[in-house]
Amino acid sequence: MRRRLTLAGLLAPPLLWLVVAYLGALGAIFATAVWSTDPFTNQVVRTFTTDNLRTLVSDPTYLRIIGRTLMIATSVTALCALIAIPFAFFMAKVAPPRVRGLLVALVLVPLWASYLVKAYAWRTMLGPGGVLDSVLGGTPGYGFTAVVITLTYLWLPYMILPVYAGLEKLPDSHLEASADLGAGNWTTFRRVVMPALLPSIAAGTIFTFSLSLGDYIAVQIVGGTLQVLGTAVLQNITLDLPFAAALGTASVVIMVVYLLAVRRTGALENL
Amino acid sequence: MRLTRRARAGLWAVSAAVVLFVYLPLLVIALNSFNSDRTFGWPPPSLTVKWWQLAAQADGPRNALRTSVEAGLGATALALVLGSLLAFALTRYSFFGRQAISLLVVLPIALPGIVTGVALQSVIQNVLSPVFGISAGLFTIIVGHATFCIVVVFNNVTARLRRFGSSLEAASADLGARPLTTFRLVTFPLLRSALLAGAILAFGLSFDEIVVTTFTAGPGSPTLPIWIFNNLFRPNQAPVVNVVAVVLVLVSILPVWAAQRLGDNAAAESRL
Numbered sequence: 001m002r003r004r005l006t007l008a009g010l011l012a013p014p015l016l017w018l019v020v021a022y023l024g025a026l027g028a029i030f031a032t033a034v035w036s037t038d039p040f041t042n043q044v045v046r047t048f049t050t051d052n053l054r055t056l057v058s059d060p061t062y063l064r065i066i067g068r069t070l071m072i073a074t075s076v077t078a079l080c081a082l083i084a085i086p087f088a089f090f091m092a093k094v095a096p097p098r099v100r101g102l103l104v105a106l107v108l109v110p111l112w113a114s115y116l117v118k119a120y121a122w123r124t125m126l127g128p129g130g131v132l133d134s135v136l137g138g139t140p141g142y143g144f145t146a147v148v149i150t151l152t153y154l155w156l157p158y159m160i161l162p163v164y165a166g167l168e169k170l171p172d173s174h175l176e177a178s179a180d181l182g183a184g185n186w187t188t189f190r191r192v193v194m195p196a197l198l199p200s201i202a203a204g205t206i207f208t209f210s211l212s213l214g215d216y217i218a219v220q221i222v223g224g225t226l227q228v229l230g231t232a233v234l235q236n237i238t239l240d241l242p243f244a245a246a247l248g249t250a251s252v253v254i255m256v257v258y259l260l261a262v263r264r265t266g267a268l269e270n271l
Numbered sequence: 272m273r274l275t276r277r278a279r280a281g282l283w284a285v286s287a288a289v290v291l292f293v294y295l296p297l298l299v300i301a302l303n304s305f306n307s308d309r310t311f312g313w314p315p316p317s318l319t320v321k322w323w324q325l326a327a328q329a330d331g332p333r334n335a336l337r338t339s340v341e342a343g344l345g346a347t348a349l350a351l352v353l354g355s356l357l358a359f360a361l362t363r364y365s366f367f368g369r370q371a372i373s374l375l376v377v378l379p380i381a382l383p384g385i386v387t388g389v390a391l392q393s394v395i396q397n398v399l400s401p402v403f404g405i406s407a408g409l410f411t412i413i414v415g416h417a418t419f420c421i422v423v424v425f426n427n428v429t430a431r432l433r434r435f436g437s438s439l440e441a442a443s444a445d446l447g448a449r450p451l452t453t454f455r456l457v458t459f460p461l462l463r464s465a466l467l468a469g470a471i472l473a474f475g476l477s478f479d480e481i482v483v484t485t486f487t488a489g490p491g492s493p494t495l496p497i498w499i500f501n502n503l504f505r506p507n508q509a510p511v512v513n514v515v516a517v518v519l520v521l522v523s524i525l526p527v528w529a530a531q532r533l534g535d536n537a538a539a540e541s542r543l
Contacts, residue, residue, distance in 0.1 A: 003364070010360035011372075014353040014421065018375055022418055025390035026378075083289055090286040094279065103286070105527060110293050112523040114479050116496050117516040120503060121296035124303060124311055124513075131299050134313045153296070156289075176273070185278045214383025217481055221503060233385050248386045255383075 033245035044241055052246035062232070066250065069229040072144070073212040076151045080208045081201055083152070084159040089193070091160075092167035093175070104164075111157040119218040122150040126222060142224035150222045151212050158207035166200025167193075202265040210255050297520050304517045309510060326514035335498035341409060342494055343477040346416035350473045351466060353417070354424025362432040379419040384482030391415050392486040407489035415487035416477040423476060424469035431465035471526050495519075 036049045056062050091103045110118065125131050126146050132139040140146055170193065178188040216230025223231075229251050236244035274282070299313075304322055306315035326332065357376060361369055379387050391414070399405040439461070443453040481496040488497060499515060502508040 007360055007364045007366065010356045010364075014357040014360075015372070017353060017418070018372075018421070021394060021414075022379060022387075022390070023375065025394045026382075026386070028393060029386065029390045083292075086282060086285045087289045090282040094274065094282050095286075103290075106290055106293070108527045108530075109524055110297070112475060112526050113297070114496065114499075114516070114519045114523065116479075116481060116499050116503075117300070117519050118296065120499070120512070120516055121300045123503070125296050125299060127311075129310065129312045131295075131313045153292070156293070179273050185274055210381070210383070214385060214482075216385065217500065230383070230385055233389075237389060244389065248383070248389065251383050252386060255381075 029245050030249055032242050033249045035242045037240045037242055052243045053249075055243070056246055056250055062247075065227050065229060065232050066254075068144075068227070069213060069251075070254070072147055072151065072228065073209050075148045076155060076212045077205045077208040079148070079152045080156050080159040081163075081205065083156060084163050084204065085197070085201070088160050088163040088167055089189075091164050092170075093172070107157050107160050107164075111161075115154065116217070116221075118154055119150055119221045122146070122153060123221050126150075142222050143226055144223075146222040146224075147219050147226060147228075150218050151215060154218060155208040155211050158211070159201075159204035162200045162204040162207075163197065166197050166203075170196050199265050202262045206259065206262060209258055213251055213255060300513055301517050301520070304510075304514045310506065311509070311513070322510035322514050326511045329511050331498055331502070332495065332511065332515050335493050335495045338409060338412075338492050339478055339495040342412045342416055343474045345409070345413035346420050346477045347470050347473040349413065349417035350420035350424045351470060354421045354469065354473075355428050355462075355466070357421065358425050358428035358432060362429055363437065376422045376425050380422055384480075385486075387419065388415070388483040388486035391418070391483065395487065407487060408492050411487045411489070412484060412492070412494065415483045416480060419480075419483065420473035420476055423472040424466070427465045427469035427472070428462060431462055435461055468530065471529060475526055 032044065033052055034048055034050060036045050036047060036051060037043070038045050056066075091100055095103060123142075126139050126142065126149070127133070128139065128141075130139065140149075174192055174196070175188055178192045183191065214230055216228065216234055219226055219228050219231055229247060233244045233247045233251075236247065302315065303311045305318040305320065306312075307317045307319040307321070308315060357372070361373060391411075395405075395407055395411050399411065400407075405411065439457050440453050443457045444450075448456065479496060480494075481500060484494055484497055485500075488494060493501060495515070499512055502512050
């Protein structure tokens with residue numbers, strides 16, 4: 001009896017917060033997605049309708065936005081993996097111990113640096129008359145490419161660290177055994193390192209993919225007029241909350257599908 | 272590992288390039304804070320400390336900094352209490368719905384920030400303001416931040432509780448200590464560094480948060496990220512924004528340094 005009272009005492013304050021305040025609000029938002037908006041007063045009308053969800057999957061404007069957001073998230077994830085794998089391999093298996101410690105610190109500092117400052121830094125880098133313009137003689141300007149570069153920059157540590165942790169767990173003896181059996185560097189990498197690393201890479205992609213999917217601040221800073229899911233939600237919040245909720249629901253659904261897809265690699269245990 | 276010389280050289284080159292890619296933009300804004308050209312033309316025509324003086328006198332960033340620190344401290348305090356309570360309940364007891372609760376804790380950082388933000392905004396507009404008379408401001412910022420800070424404290428405390436088990440507390444009770452004494456002399460000292468790491472993380476998350484904050488902050492009380500975002504697109508504020516950015520990058524060395532002093536890189540890495 002006493003134990004149950006203690007448990008209730010421990011659970012009551014945090015659950016009051018998370019279930020009543022947060023989950024309740026979240027449920028209300030998802031419910032809003034199947035309501036509609038009065039076109040004259042902009043008030044939310046509480047009658048059931050699937051119009052919002054139907055617009056989402058049939059209106060070419062929104063299909064294009066969803067497609068573009070997926071393209072950004074996929075490109076950023078691929079680029080992060082492409083950069084992080086050789087870098088983390090160098091950190092874990094090649095660099096001398098002192099260099100390794102330094103590199104870990106060098107990766108961690110920008111992780112703590114303000115998100116906004118990093119996005120802002122790329123705004124000045126990519127701007128007309130900025131560093132890229134005057135050093136390389138040209139800049140992609142604000143838009144799709146700028147968003148992909150900036151998001152890759154922002155989320156890179158989130159890929160490096162899980163991959164590095166995965167490589168540290170991979171015993172050097174496996175690499176030596178592979179070399180003893182006559183495999184070259186490339187073959188060892190492809191047939192020994194990559195299979196062992198897959199769950200860690202998948203764990204990293206969960207961060208890069210979901211963070212890119214939900215981002216709308218960096219998109220506003222370096223994207224020019226580019227529209228993605230996040231900016232579309234933002235624009236609809238004041239005028240058409242139900243439709244904004246439907247767009248938000250879409251991004252949550254995409255993320256859940258992605259999580260289910262990578263769960264098979266064992267990535268979730270690696271988070 | 273036995274690498275061919277070409278592979279080894281290639282990896283050194285790639286890694287150097289990655290470090291350059293990570294630090295070049297930060298170096299550029301640092302140099303730009305001394306750039307005498309108001310629009311940051313590159314290369315800088317001449318250097319000046321004018322912008323640093325201007326930023327030191329500006330009220331906007333200073334007030335925003337105060338709001339940010341207050342919000343961070345409030346959210347951290349709340350998260351420490353709620354996160355620890357949850358960690359105790361979930362590691363020391365087994366009950367129906369335990370799995371669901373551990374999922375629920377992660378939800379606020381796993382879902383896109385805009386979803387959490389809109390949800391909290393509707394609570395403020397429909398419940399807090401009309402029923403309790405609380406309007407958007409520092410208090411609602413703290414409420415929003417605490418919601419996603421709970422998880423980092425929870426993770427740190429849970430890991431520590433799992434590592435130590437409950438045998439030390441059982442021993443203390445066997446020796447006749449009352450629960451409060453046991454907590455004061457055994458449990459709390461064991462948890463102290465985990466709580467500290469959780470607090471650093473929670474404060475860091477809160478200090479940097481912008482998405483949820485845009486929906487929970489009132490118009491009169493911007494946090495530092497909100498202030499930066501609001502002034503980012505104003506050309507005449509650009510030099511001051513740039514100085515504030517440089518200061519924030521320098522400040523971000525502190526938690527990494529603190530975590531390494533704690534002998535615990537995991538603390539800095541659990542920023543993930």
